[in-house]
Amino acid sequence: MPDTTRYLQAYDDQLRTDAETPSAIGVTMLGPLRLVTFAGGRGFVTYRDLGGSDAERISGLVGEALEHFRADPETDRVEWKSRGHDHAPGLHDALVAHGFTPGEPESIMIGPLAALCEVGDVPAGVTVRRVTTEADVRAMSAMVDEAFGEAVDARQADALLSRLARGDGMELWVAEVDGRMVSGGRLEPVPGTDFVGIWGGATLEAYRHRGIYRALTAARARSAVALGKTLVHSDSTDDSRPILERPGLVKVSTTTPYDWAR
Structure with missing residues (x-):
């Protein structure tokens, strides 16, 4: 079985379950849909598949x-x-008709976790560390x-702090230059699976293309x-995808977020 096929099967079988949303504060099933509520006023819709639904049924589900x-x-x-x-x-x-706006498609990347450990050494003058205190978490969230290019949303930091308090396995990591946080991201071990997710990676524009994000990924x-x-999985933008492809991760599919706001 080719790696792409094997990885995609593992993705569908292991990740498109409750394992996908370990930080949920509420889950309601609606047919094939998993309707998830997160802290901070955020809803999320996911599913293993749509059960062979036709267009009329899908519109109704939306x-x-x-x-x-x-x-x-x-x-x-x-x-x-x-x-x-x-x-x-x-x-x-159906999503557009109900007021959802499509975001940019991202690549679903999967591959051997060990390969990412060597994607980059920490550049001179850079410190990479895990953060756990409230002050650090709020600073990281604001930096991301x-x-x-978004307005600082304190609710994101509130949600991260709530998860740390629950101990669901999430880890937060940052890179600093001269004491300033310039890059950050999450590590999301998926309970009961072979997978860990690497999410939320972001670097301030002035500090990009210096190997900082690669070092943060390796850590x-x-x-x-x-x-x-x-195994590692990540939804990657065009900027981060090459960093993951070099050590052997492969694109198995795409994912597109559709967003609705009250």
């Missing part, structure tokens, strides 16, 4: 899912996570928002190996 989240006044934004290899007739049109990978994980 409407019912949105009504579920509308009924919760605490939820003010929802992401529907689509995958390029799914059989989903009419899904794009800045790196993505997270070494931490995951110590936990006994063997």
